[in-house]
Amino acid sequence: MRKDSKLSVSVTGIELRHPVMNASGILGDSVEGVRRLIGSGVSAVVTKTLTLEPREGYLPPILVPLEYGLLNAVGLANPGIDYVETLVREAHSSGLPIVVSIGGRDPDEFHVLAVKAFESGADALELNLSCPHTPGYGVDTASTLSTLKAVADSVKSVTTKPVWAKLGYNRSILDEAGALLEKGIDALVLINTIPGMAIDVYAKKPILTNRYGGLSGPAIHPVAVYTVYTVYREYRAHIVGAGGALDWVSALELILAGARAVQVGTGFYVKGLRIIEEILDGIREYMDKTGAKSLEELIGSAVD
Amino acid sequence: MRKDSKLSVSVTGIELRHPVMNASGILGDSVEGVRRLIGSGVSAVVTKTLTLEPREGYLPPILVPLEYGLLNAVGLANPGIDYVETLVREAHSSGLPIVVSIGGRDPDEFHVLAVKAFESGADALELNLSCPHTPGYGVDTASTLSTLKAVADSVKSVTTKPVWAKLGYNRSILDEAGALLEKGIDALVLINTIPGMAIDVYAKKPILTNRYGGLSGPAIHPVAVYTVYTVYREYRAHIVGAGGALDWVSALELILAGARAVQVGTGFYVKGLRIIEEILDGIREYMDKTGAKSLEELIGSAVD
Amino acid sequence: MLRFRVLGRLHVEPEPPQFVMLWVPGLEAIPMSIAGYDPSDEVLEFLVKPVGSTTSKLAEARAPEYMGVYGPLGKPWYPSGRRILFLAGGSGVAPILHFARKRCNGRLCHVVFGAWRFDEVGEIPSLLSSLGVSVTTACLDEGCDIKGTLVDAYKTLSVEEYDEIVVSGPIEVLRKIAVERKQGIRHYYILEAIVKCGIGLCSSCRLPGTSLLLCVDGPLFPHHLVEEVLLEA
Amino acid sequence: MLRFRVLGRLHVEPEPPQFVMLWVPGLEAIPMSIAGYDPSDEVLEFLVKPVGSTTSKLAEARAPEYMGVYGPLGKPWYPSGRRILFLAGGSGVAPILHFARKRCNGRLCHVVFGAWRFDEVGEIPSLLSSLGVSVTTACLDEGCDIKGTLVDAYKTLSVEEYDEIVVSGPIEVLRKIAVERKQGIRHYYILEAIVKCGIGLCSSCRLPGTSLLLCVDGPLFPHHLVEEVLLEA
Numbered sequence A, B: 001m002r003k004d005s006k007l008s009v010s011v012t013g014i015e016l017r018h019p020v021m022n023a024s025g026i027l028g029d030s031v032e033g034v035r036r037l038i039g040s041g042v043s044a045v046v047t048k049t050l051t052l053e054p055r056e057g058y059l060p061p062i063l064v065p066l067e068y069g070l071l072n073a074v075g076l077a078n079p080g081i082d083y084v085e086t087l088v089r090e091a092h093s094s095g096l097p098i099v100v101s102i103g104g105r106d107p108d109e110f111h112v113l114a115v116k117a118f119e120s121g122a123d124a125l126e127l128n129l130s131c132p133h134t135p136g137y138g139v140d141t142a143s144t145l146s147t148l149k150a151v152a153d154s155v156k157s158v159t160t161k162p163v164w165a166k167l168g169y170n171r172s173i174l175d176e177a178g179a180l181l182e183k184g185i186d187a188l189v190l191i192n193t194i195p196g197m198a199i200d201v202y203a204k205k206p207i208l209t210n211r212y213g214g215l216s217g218p219a220i221h222p223v224a225v226y227t228v229y230t231v232y233r234e235y236r237a238h239i240v241g242a243g244g245a246l247d248w249v250s251a252l253e254l255i256l257a258g259a260r261a262v263q264v265g266t267g268f269y270v271k272g273l274r275i276i277e278e279i280l281d282g283i284r285e286y287m288d289k290t291g292a293k294s295l296e297e298l299i300g301s302a303v304d
Numbered sequence C, D: 001m002l003r004f005r006v007l008g009r010l011h012v013e014p015e016p017p018q019f020v021m022l023w024v025p026g027l028e029a030i031p032m033s034i035a036g037y038d039p040s041d042e043v044l045e046f047l048v049k050p051v052g053s054t055t056s057k058l059a060e061a062r063a064p065e066y067m068g069v070y071g072p073l074g075k076p077w078y079p080s081g082r083r084i085l086f087l088a089g090g091s092g093v094a095p096i097l098h099f100a101r102k103r104c105n106g107r108l109c110h111v112v113f114g115a116w117r118f119d120e121v122g123e124i125p126s127l128l129s130s131l132g133v134s135v136t137t138a139c140l141d142e143g144c145d146i147k148g149t150l151v152d153a154y155k156t157l158s159v160e161e162y163d164e165i166v167v168s169g170p171i172e173v174l175r176k177i178a179v180e181r182k183q184g185i186r187h188y189y190i191l192e193a194i195v196k197c198g199i200g201l202c203s204s205c206r207l208p209g210t211s212l213l214l215c216v217d218g219p220l221f222p223h224h225l226v227e228e229v230l231l232e233a
């Protein structure tokens, strides 16, 4: 306990026991999944991105395992926003905060989703503005700065609770982040997957049913570190890092670049549920070795 | 010889013995480097990006080797455009076509560089519009569609020889490619590196002197395939693929996605000079096995 | 029985009852049990029952036709007992063929293979016999060793001769056997579910009412873990 | 002599005359020969001569101070002969220390170590002796075994006793020895150049007039490959 208090951190007012949680889309879509997450030791539960109606997602292949990451086009398969209450109850029953990821096709849909999520007791929202492979959602919703701002407005108007916004890597990332922060978004989640494709040379066809998907894992880790660093350096905002956190070093890189917390996605696939404790053990040992007294002093410490 | 003729391909009117050449920045900056390239069996030599004046580039560390690629911030170190004649002579003495990569800070610089390159006998130009880590060059020059077009105009006005333009991955890639093609650019080279950063957790500093650099190699391969596919599908243009071509399968994926030729960068570091023959052997065997009669019939064959 | 040569490389040798995602380019990728694997020339064997568009396309495949495959997926689990009774219905016999090849040496293996009609039984029994495994067939018409369903066969069996029973086949068969289950012997079931990602990430294959994911925790489960799944409904 | 514990992991054990890029955060990364390596606790040793800002910062480093390191780089080449004579000037002795530890067992190794002044000689000779290597020192003032430069020492030596000569140190020393080179024995030189990428990609370390890249083809070269580099200018 004493040891863990060094790891505690507050993100947009939410007190976390430590900085490591799951990334949206990994296990946070059912009661059983949430239980597995809780068992893994995450400090908060992030739900799968929920949409107004349940979605089946794409037909398989929806996933291509690569040596250095994953390519996925799940197609936002999810049980729909009305399931959110069940998920919230499960997380809260273990005393964990829950961040509800929502995906709408326009500002109005985001509005409705936000209302439902907060009514059900969500501790924070994560706006999925960056899923790269589901037409109408994600990057499509957020294709211009003005729609980004409209989404932020429509969601911030319903609540005083924290709203996080999740973006992907793009050359205009600083403008996008700036526009959202200006509209009162409380934290940025950086980054979502990067579009990618794998072709089967014998079949002469893209492997994913959706043709392309989102690249995650070690392959995008340097891009995630770059993005977190660049945005933190410019705005000193609250940032939650995601992208290739597969061990304590890669997780810590995101923190030193400016992330207050780190989300793990592909890492669960590569290492299983024990990844959370493995990352935390590594960070604890590192802090002991280097004499760091609190996580807070590490956040953004590589940024000059 | 008979076997090789199956591999021959013409890119923007340049006849290539086979589709594999080096990527800009790899060995094409000195007579000795060009000799090594020729020895490796490339079908064309691509020069390091040349600027008006010689550039020293950044101080080391300029490179971080990762398990699944490289992060580099060389800073466009190059001997300057006046050296181009020497490089052209060396390539031509072995009968190989040479593609001169040029990097200017504005349309006027590109104009001057293009004139010098063609006067020295360049067979084609490659406009570097996408180096992500050298302020003033690359993505900075090409930050809006109108500057992209202005660069294309200023270069196309000096020549009837083929001009290729090299872009990086960006969400607006289709617009950028479209603008360049509209201005008469003959081929697109896709993709340059993606910005990335590595932080040393003990030093608490970005490792590269330039802080961030460009990510290359297997990590970006799926993004390259995606980009080539997407642009080819929209415009059916001549495309030269680059990004993580490390063996025949990854090279072929780029071809099936629409690339008429493939450039190898990081592959030289991972496999050495023998990589070119290794890729070609693999593609030959594949063509025999699958009964493909010419490279031409493979180009873009995964695109519907 | 379909045979495919693996053109890439399987990173590990598949064990029963593992499966792969078999991708028919242009159509879907579907889960398919590995019925056999020859490491010398990397040939994978499958037993396909045409039920819908993808399996029908598969059943018609003739060389040279390219399919995508990824795996092996699922837990490489196999019973540890020395005397094993298999109850297999239809294409549910696929993983048992693989088991017979790899694991019946030095064991007593017996398979009861069930089909609707005698003419559906085909080459399976002789294949199993050639592997040194004894077989009893069951079908509803004449010609099989037993006239009746797999469940009928199960009821008449004296199970004391075995350490373990593995049941594989249509879900209705599994359910009925779970109901009729005889005491004093461990029962295992090879289940099916809608597999999408195959690696525990999409929850598509979750067994209802449990936290079990078929693609990583299965497809073989001991009775106590899936009792509710089988006895409910 | 600086000792660093490697916090990450070297993927391969370094061999002489390999080097690393030693990165002093905030300053540059510079090439530094590996003077010693203890695999049991992954400690790397360097011998640093302060000549500019980065080397000076290095020479002042006290624990706990973190440096970045990547490598080992360069070819793990070592002479194959049984009797080897080393001529080492200044910090050029670093790779020879590593050689002595790893490769002088079962060989006849002799080192002529040169410095400007006797007080610069320091602990090196005793370190080498403790490794079973015989040492002759040379300096311009009193106190060394030989009064004179390394080149003076070289001229008086009878080289027939050796199979190979390895010369390491300031470029002027290498040049002079190349000029005075005695026939009938193979000469090798450990060269320096501006190393930037360290992996053969940036051509910064190309030896002038050749296609050799020091970082991948060297840093040790046989006489015939670098004759022109050393004899020109």
Ligand SMILES: Cc1cc2nc3c(=O)[nH]c(=O)nc-3n(C[C@H](O)[C@H](O)[C@H](O)COP(=O)(O)OP(=O)(O)OC[C@H]3O[C@@H](n4cnc5c(N)ncnc54)[C@H](O)[C@@H]3O)c2cc1C
Pocket (backbone or CB within 6 Å): A060, C019, C028, C029, C030, C031, C032, C033, C034, C046, C047, C048, C049, C050, C051, C052, C053, C054, C055, C056, C091, C094, C095, C191, C192, C193, C194, C195, C196, C219
């Ligand atoms: C672990 C496992 C091993 C299997 N092994 C074999 C085998 O060796 N031989 C064999 O013939 N069949 C096997 N199956 C069943 C096979 O996967 C389905 O028959 C096939 O997916 C049906 O696809 P379809 O397009 O032909 O039919 P569809 O028209 O798509 O559907 C027909 C039926 O198959 C079910 N189904 C559809 N998609 C899937 C899916 N992704 N996963 C599971 N069921 C699905 C549907 O619910 C429906 O009942 C296995 C299934 C699993 C889960």
Ligand SMILES: Cc1cc2nc3c(=O)[nH]c(=O)nc-3n(C[C@H](O)[C@H](O)[C@H](O)COP(=O)(O)OP(=O)(O)OC[C@H]3O[C@@H](n4cnc5c(N)ncnc54)[C@H](O)[C@@H]3O)c2cc1C
Pocket (backbone or CB within 6 Å): B060, D019, D028, D029, D030, D031, D032, D033, D034, D046, D047, D048, D049, D050, D051, D052, D053, D054, D055, D056, D091, D094, D095, D191, D192, D193, D194, D195, D196, D219
């Ligand atoms: C393979 C190799 C092994 C070496 N091993 C050792 C060693 O064991 N001990 C030791 O003390 N020195 C060694 N050096 C030399 C050492 O790298 C330089 O002294 C150091 O780079 C100077 O850096 P500085 O910032 O202190 O000096 P600066 O002020 O930058 O320069 C001082 C001198 O060093 C040269 N130099 C600068 N940067 C580099 C560079 N990146 N690569 C090579 N030379 C450079 C300059 O040309 C100048 O002559 C080695 C060099 C090489 C190439």
Ligand SMILES: Cc1cc2nc3c(=O)[nH]c(=O)nc-3n(C[C@H](O)[C@H](O)[C@H](O)COP(=O)(O)O)c2cc1C
Pocket (backbone or CB within 6 Å): A023, A024, A025, A026, A048, A049, A070, A072, A074, A076, A101, A128, A131, A166, A191, A192, A193, A215, A216, A217, A218, A220, A242, A243, A244, A245, A263, A264, A265, A266, A267, C201
């Ligand atoms: C299978 C899978 C499903 C995902 N689903 C979602 C999702 O529903 N919403 C979302 O915002 N991000 C989703 N992501 C992206 C992750 O949340 C994360 O941003 C990305 O994978 C990078 O992190 P990683 O490298 O740790 O996986 C998904 C990623 C994967 C691999």
Ligand SMILES: Cc1cc2nc3c(=O)[nH]c(=O)nc-3n(C[C@H](O)[C@H](O)[C@H](O)COP(=O)(O)O)c2cc1C
Pocket (backbone or CB within 6 Å): B023, B024, B025, B026, B048, B049, B070, B072, B074, B076, B101, B128, B131, B166, B191, B192, B193, B215, B216, B217, B218, B220, B242, B243, B244, B245, B263, B264, B265, B266, B267, D201
């Ligand atoms: C060390 C290095 C130097 C590079 N220099 C250049 C350059 O000068 N101009 C350019 O357009 N691209 C440059 N690139 C990018 C490559 O040409 C290529 O687009 C990229 O590395 C992706 O290909 P790869 O994965 O095969 O390396 C460089 C890449 C590396 C690794």
Ligand code: FES
Pocket (backbone or CB within 6 Å): C194, C195, C196, C197, C198, C199, C200, C201, C202, C203, C204, C205, C206, C213, C214, C215, C216
């Ligand atoms: S199929 Fe996706 S979790 Fe099992």
Ligand code: FES
Pocket (backbone or CB within 6 Å): D194, D195, D196, D197, D198, D199, D200, D201, D202, D203, D204, D205, D206, D213, D214, D215, D216
């Ligand atoms: S230092 Fe870059 S090629 Fe040798």
